[in-house]
Amino acid sequence: MPDEVNEELECLRKENQELKTQILYLEAELDNMRKLMEKEVSRARQQASESLIMKLIYVYEGLERALSGVKEEEENSFVKGVKILHRELEKTLREENVEFIESIGKKFDPFIHEAVGYVPNEELEDGTIIAEVARGYTLRGKLLRPARVIVVRNQKKEESSQESS
Structure with a gap:
């Protein structure tokens, strides 16, 4: 009987060790998945940021083209407002690197x-x-x-x- 108990105890110890190894493996896999997800979220944010920046650049260039056709003597408060908006947009773009x-x-x-x-x-x-x-x-x-x-x-x-x- 003690041999059977020892055998069963050894079997349970072995199974326990295998389960601990599996837990370590799964924890490592979970950590890798977490890192991968963080990287994907960061990449998606960067892509969205680049897309928005490009749209702002097109608006900036449109304002620039509109202002290039205005003669100094034709400037009015509307044109001055557009110039201010153009400068602010350029400042914002530069602040965003x-x-x-x-x-x-x-x-x-x-x-x-x-x-x-x-x-x-x-x-x-x-x-x-x-x-x-x-x-x-x-x-x-x-x-x-x-x-x-x-x-x-x-x-x-x-x-x-x-x-x-």
């Missing part, structure tokens, strides 16, 4: 610029940006939209490289 990509006079960078045209200009270095068709933006270092630019492309370098081949 939106950075405006400065392009004119800089070297073309395919990571933040999109070339929409090329023009010759012997006075400037090849690859210099001379005009901006649409401003680009980054949010916390992430590119929201590349700046659409016109880039200098000189024929001299192309011709000399073709002649040497």
Whole structure:
């Protein structure tokens, strides 16, 4: 009889150990799932934030276009109000860590610029940006939209490289 009790006791100890191991495994799995869910929620919030920021940028640019057509002598209280709104929206975008990509006079960078045209200009270095068709933006270092630019492309370098081949 004591052998049977010892055997049963050993069996129960083994089962107890297996259950403890299972509990540890399930706790680890639950912790991993919790971390994954937190990451997903964070990603969803970031996507929603980026989407809202882009909508605000379109409103900002619309106000900018509207104001660009107003002559100084035509300014009235409505136009002044729109200018104030435009400035406040720009301030808000900057407070939300939106950075405006400065392009004119800089070297073309395919990571933040999109070339929409090329023009010759012997006075400037090849690859210099001379005009901006649409401003680009980054949010916390992430590119929201590349700046659409016109880039200098000189024929001299192309011709000399073709002649040497």
